[in-house]
Amino acid sequence: MGILTGGGDCPGLNAVIRAAVLAGTQRHGMEFVGFLDGWRGVLEGDAVPLDEERVRPLLAVGGTVLGSSRTNPLADGVDEGVARVRKQLKALGVDALLAIGGEDTLGVATALHEAGVPVVGAPKTIDDDLSATDATFGFDTAVQTAVDACDRLVTTGASHHRAMIVEVMGRHAGWIALHTGMAAGAHVTLLPEEDVDLDEVAATVRAVLDRGQAPLIVVSEGAKVHGDEAVRNAPRDAFGHVQLGGAGEALEHEVVARVPGLSTRVTVLGHLLRGGTPSAADRILATRFGLSAVEALAAGDLGTMASLRGVDVVQVPLAEATGVLRTVPESRRAETAGLRW
C-alpha cells in the first residue's frame, strides 16, 4: 500500500499514517511505502518504506513525516497523469493508495478512482470545511492554539487600553474564527460568510472601551473587510471569492478611521495554527480515520473516504468530498448575534 499526504499540512497527519500502517500490518499483513511530498512523490516514484518501527513514535508529532505539496498529477491532462501514476505504482509494486488530504488532494483521488486506480482517502484540513465529513482533524488543535494566543493578547490589550485584532486562517469558511471568537470571548468576530458593517464594528469597539474593557476582534483571513474599491479591483479565485490578503491590517485601517485616537495592534496567527502537537481530540479522530481507511483497503471498498457522521466513522464515496464547501450557516452565526460580551 502507498500512503501520501497532500495540500496544507495540519496536526494529526502523522497519527493517520501511524494508525493505518499499524492496523494494516498487524491485522491484514499489508506492507506500506510512503510517497514523499504528496502527488509529487507518486509521479516521480519517490517513496520510503513505512514499517511499524518507523510509525510507532508518530502519534503526537505535528506536520507530516512524508512531506506535502500542492502538486496536481493531472495538471497536464487526466490520461497522461493517470498513465504516469499507474506506471510508478506498478514499478514499486503498490496495489492501492491511501491519499490523506483536503479538497484538492481528494479531488485528484476521485479522478484517479474514476480512471480505475485503486485508492481510498482520509480527509484533513484545519479549516474544517469539507462537506463530506462532520469534522476533520487539525481543526481542534488550530482553534486551541488561536484561543491560547487570544488569552494572552487580551491581557496586554487590557494593560494598554488597546483593541487587539487577531487574524486567523480561513479563506472561504469561518469555522476557525467562529470557534476562536466564542472560546476567547471576542467582542467582534468576522467571517468570510457574511457582509461586514464596518460602522457597526467601530460602534462595538467604542462601546467596549466605554465600559472599561479592551476590545478583542477575531477576523478570518477571508472576511470582507476591505474597502469597496479594493474589492472591485481584486482578483477572484475559482469560487468567485475575492483574493485580498491582510484582513487584520485592512480592518485596523477601517476601524481606526472610525474611532479617533484608538490604539490597536494586529496579530496574524497564520501558519502558527497549522503547527505543533495535535490535541487529544485530533489524535483520536486522525487515528479513527486511519483505521477506517485501512479497513476499506482490506475490504476492497475503493473510491471511498473516511468520514465522521455523528459519532461514527464510516466510509463515504470520495466524490462527495469535493465541490461543495461546508461554510458556517446562518443558524450558527445567529447564535451569538447582538450579544455584548
Ligand code: F6P
Ligand atoms: O486550507 C488550509 C489553509 O491553512 C488555509 O486556511 C489557508 O488559507 C491556506 O491553507 C494557506 O496555504 P499555504 O500553506 O499555501 O500558505
